[in-house]
Amino acid sequence: MxxxxxxxxxxxKAGLQYKTAAISGLTTQFFWGIIFALVYTSFYRxxxxxxxxxxxxxxxxxxxxAFLTLIYIxxxxxSIIGSIKDGTVAYELLxxxxxxxxxxxxxxxxxxxxxxxxxMPILVFAYLLPEPYNLSLxxxxxxxxMFLLTMFLGTILVTSINMxxxxxxxxxxxxxxxxxxxxxIADLLEGSQIPLPLLSGIVLIIAFFTPFRFIEDLPFRLYSxxxxxxxxxxxxxxxxxxxxxxxxxxxxxLKKALSKVSIQGG
Amino acid sequence: xxxxxxxxxxHIKVYxxxxxxxxxxxxxxxxxxxxxxxxxxxxFDKFQLLEEFNINYLFMVFSINWLGFSLAETFxxxxxxxxxxxxxxxxDILLIRPRNIFLxxxxxxxxxxxxxxxIASTYLLIISTINLIPEITIDKLLLIIFMVLGxxxxxxxxxxxxxxxxxxxxxxxxxxxxxxxxxxxxxxxxIGLYHKAVGVIFTFLIPVALCNYYPVEYLxxxxxxxxxxxxxxxxxxxxxxxxxxxxxxxxKYSSTGS
Numbered sequence: 001m002x003x004x005x006x007x008x009x010x011x012x013k014a015g016l017q018y019k020t021a022a023i024s025g026l027t028t029q030f031f032w033g034i035i036f037a038l039v040y041t042s043f044y045r046x047x048x049x050x051x052x053x054x055x056x057x058x059x060x061x062x063x064x065x066a067f068l069t070l071i072y073i074x075x076x077x078x079s080i081i082g083s084i085k086d087g088t089v090a091y092e093l094l095x096x097x098x099x100x101x102x103x104x105x106x107x108x109x110x111x112x113x114x115x116x117x118x119x120m121p122i123l124v125f126a127y128l129l130p131e132p133y134n135l136s137l138x139x140x141x142x143x144x145x146m147f148l149l150t151m152f153l154g155t156i157l158v159t160s161i162n163m164x165x166x167x168x169x170x171x172x173x174x175x176x177x178x179x180x181x182x183x184x185i186a187d188l189l190e191g192s193q194i195p196l197p198l199l200s201g202i203v204l205i206i207a208f209f210t211p212f213r214f215i216e217d218l219p220f221r222l223y224s225x226x227x228x229x230x231x232x233x234x235x236x237x238x239x240x241x242x243x244x245x246x247x248x249x250x251x252x253x254l255k256k257a258l259s260k261v262s263i264q265g266g
Numbered sequence: 267x268x269x270x271x272x273x274x275x276x277h278i279k280v281y282x283x284x285x286x287x288x289x290x291x292x293x294x295x296x297x298x299x300x301x302x303x304x305x306x307x308x309x310f311d312k313f314q315l316l317e318e319f320n321i322n323y324l325f326m327v328f329s330i331n332w333l334g335f336s337l338a339e340t341f342x343x344x345x346x347x348x349x350x351x352x353x354x355x356x357x358d359i360l361l362i363r364p365r366n367i368f369l370x371x372x373x374x375x376x377x378x379x380x381x382x383x384x385i386a387s388t389y390l391l392i393i394s395t396i397n398l399i400p401e402i403t404i405d406k407l408l409l410i411i412f413m414v415l416g417x418x419x420x421x422x423x424x425x426x427x428x429x430x431x432x433x434x435x436x437x438x439x440x441x442x443x444x445x446x447x448x449x450x451x452x453x454x455x456x457i458g459l460y461h462k463a464v465g466v467i468f469t470f471l472i473p474v475a476l477c478n479y480y481p482v483e484y485l486x487x488x489x490x491x492x493x494x495x496x497x498x499x500x501x502x503x504x505x506x507x508x509x510x511x512x513x514x515x516x517x518k519y520s521s522t523g524s
Contacts, residue, residue, distance in 0.1 A: 177286070194305045
């Protein structure tokens with residue numbers, strides 16, 4: 001256990017070194033936030049809808065930008081796929097640690113390192129923007145606490161999906177095509193492309209029955225009070241079940257893959 | 267031109283070596299276009315604006331925007347990925363050759379896997395045009411081609427300006443992508459939808475609205491001035507500026523190698 005913790009710390013520290021990249025990244029997020037804010041406010045100027053109000057939608061937009069690196073499904077560690085492709089995964093297997101956990105920690109640490117460098121300036125900037133473009137304060141204390149909890153769970157969930165997609169590389173060798181297809185679909189269903197309350201019809205139903213919506217839709221709507229606590233608690237329960245299922249699937253795939261791996265060379 | 271074609275045909279051959287992955291990546295590219303189109307449709311539907319904005323009109327603006335952008339991404343990748351060329355020292359090799367440097371950079375890379383988007387947006391453009399303007403005339407057809415080319419030139423110009431910064435930072439600046447991707451994102455929707463200030467930026471600073479928004483008025487017989495044909499030409503001004511800027515960087519440049 002101690003080994004895993006110190007590995008997490010080491011990876012986190014390594015991730016925190018990339019400060020210039022963070023400045024560039026958060027500038028990018030500012031601009032994207034502004035673009036989305038402009039798009040949605042334009043629509044609300046024409047008509048208003050009852051599904052979600054503008055202020056809740058702006059919270060959604062800015063939280064998405066501030067925590068993008070924590071929850072965006074496309075964040076991955078190239079070195080994992082790389083080690084599968086070029087065979088250096090053999091070294092990883094020599095470690096007296098569980099490979100699944102090892103990679104899992106690496107991915108989570110990367111997400112936390114990225115977000116720690118980026119979220120604060122974006123949040124402050126978004127709070128200070130003039131209405132109606134701004135991020136509001138949390139609905140109340142309880143919804144804020146539930147937001148924090150679901151953000152944490154969302155990170156666990158999204159990483160377990162990453163692990164499944166990564167493990168597939170053992171079977172296909174070149175999985176960039178497949179993974180970008182999966183990530184594009186997931187991006188839509190988790191609410192990155194368009195906040196889920198604005199969806200309707202079949203896509204909304206699909207989104208409801210897939211795990212992706214827990215990644216960001218749930219925490220963002222808890223934050224703005226769009227979801228009440230009772231629904232929130234039920235959703236968290238459902239999310240925990242999904243997490244367990246995804247963790248098991250990921251482990252099984254990796255186990256299957258590793259049983260077929262034969263290591264060559266001297 | 268012959269040189270450029272030769273460069274491109276070589277790149278296509280490379281891409282076709284990995285067939286399965288090529289087709290999957292291509293499919294993913296089309297899927298991205300598909301989801302964005304879906305988002306545009308959903309928003310207009312949700313806010314009950316489909317009566318005010320004809321759906322074929324929306325799809326036409328969208329597809330011209332995407333076609334221009336995809337063409338730029340495919341053929342302008344040499345500038346888009348200029349930092350890679352610079353880091354590996356490949357740029358110095360190009361400088362030694364007695365050919366035009368712009369052509370060489372353009373020919374250096376080709377994002378052939380983005381061709382899926384070109385095909386998909388062309389298809390969408392044709393369908394929406396047929397539905398929106400059943401009796402199309404030669405002049406309107408010509409204007410549509412002008413509009414696509416204008417969009418294409420604007421995005422390539424932005425790539426060139428982005429490449430200029432590579433001379434100073436070598437690493438390149440990630441947030442430059444905001445100007446190209448962001449321009450595309452904003453122009454997925456008709457500019458008239460936005461606050462006036464947004465319209466001003468995309469008319470005078472990055473003149474995309476002159477390529478894929480205002481000229482549509484001519485296409486749907488809302489105006490018949492000759493000026494609509496001049497609007498997409500504004501992209502050439504931006505191209506000129508970007509080339510001048512790039513050359514400034516080129517003069518300051520003194521190799522990354524030893």
